[in-house]
Amino acid sequence: xxxxxxxxxxxxxxxxxxxxxxxxxxxxxxxxxxxxxxxxxxxxxxxxxxxxxxxxxxxxxxxxxxxxxxxxxxxxxxxxxxxxxxxxxxxxxxxxxxxxxxxxxxxxxxxxxxxxx
Amino acid sequence: xxxxxxxxxxxxxxxxxxxxxxxxxxxxxxxxxxxxxxxxxxxxxxxxxxxxxxxxxxxxxxxxxxxxxxxxxxxxxxxxxxxxxxxxxxxxxxxxxxxxxxxxxxxxxxxxxxxxx
DNA sequence: GCAATTGTTGAACAAATGCTCAACTATTAC
DNA sequence: GTAATAGTTGAGCATTTGTTCAACAATTGC
Numbered sequence: 001x002x003x004x005x006x007x008x009x010x011x012x013x014x015x016x017x018x019x020x021x022x023x024x025x026x027x028x029x030x031x032x033x034x035x036x037x038x039x040x041x042x043x044x045x046x047x048x049x050x051x052x053x054x055x056x057x058x059x060x061x062x063x064x065x066x067x068x069x070x071x072x073x074x075x076x077x078x079x080x081x082x083x084x085x086x087x088x089x090x091x092x093x094x095x096x097x098x099x100x101x102x103x104x105x106x107x108x109x110x111x112x113x114x115x116x117x
Numbered sequence: 118x119x120x121x122x123x124x125x126x127x128x129x130x131x132x133x134x135x136x137x138x139x140x141x142x143x144x145x146x147x148x149x150x151x152x153x154x155x156x157x158x159x160x161x162x163x164x165x166x167x168x169x170x171x172x173x174x175x176x177x178x179x180x181x182x183x184x185x186x187x188x189x190x191x192x193x194x195x196x197x198x199x200x201x202x203x204x205x206x207x208x209x210x211x212x213x214x215x216x217x218x219x220x221x222x223x224x225x226x227x228x229x230x231x232x233x234x
Numbered sequence: 235g236c237a238a239t240t241g242t243t244g245a246a247c248a249a250a251t252g253c254t255c256a257a258c259t260a261t262t263a264c
Numbered sequence: 265g266t267a268a269t270a271g272t273t274g275a276g277c278a279t280t281t282g283t284t285c286a287a288c289a290a291t292t293g294c
Contacts, residue, residue, distance in 0.1 A: 033157075041157070042251085043144070050142065050147070058270080072252075077271095093261050110224050175240085176240070177240070186284075192242085210238095211240065211241085
């Protein structure tokens, strides 16, 4: 019998598996990371993020730009806000959104690089 | 009446919206990009990718490592293969998977950086 | 040839996701 | 105060997604 692995398989390279297991992150980290990347996994949110890369925009602008209802945009912005991808400021009746930091641009750029290579 | 935007809103800053619209990508690009990032949006796939960052592994190893069936792992690997995130080679009965290029590591690293900042 | 093992695939089903709709809050102008 | 506009929120519903299960293909050893 071997270390931790409980599995249906015979072939398993135990020493390698154990070695890799030690370098893996906590399960919670992968959950958090997945929740973050899920936000990039929807065309609408990508367009919102990419638009905000160009300029600060209010909800109405985004709705007009993407041909969506303000509600739909607002729902998506909420997710982006909760993960600190975007920040916002109120000015009168308008709420202006912009990117919170450079991570969004960096991630999208690498994604595009991967697609176009 | 103004350029392209057809919308329910009055507030829209037309010149800004038009300017941003010109810099947006084709809709298909956002779809492709979203499909790519969807692959990072699942904890299981993230663990697979992160494990492959450490070492080349066969399906059995991954199954043992993540406590999943070979079927589940194989299904996920298929998606990763189709998007050129992983490559593989057959050696006897085993199929060994590894990362196709540096983009996976780059994306995961930025994601972790964002979470931990 | 046959049995054993690794790996892949398609169908099925439960869980998660994104949009719509309606109701609501917030600010401005009167 | 009221009316109008911007924005948010929760429920509902159709679509998508991830795993399981069973059947199948591929390689090895006899």
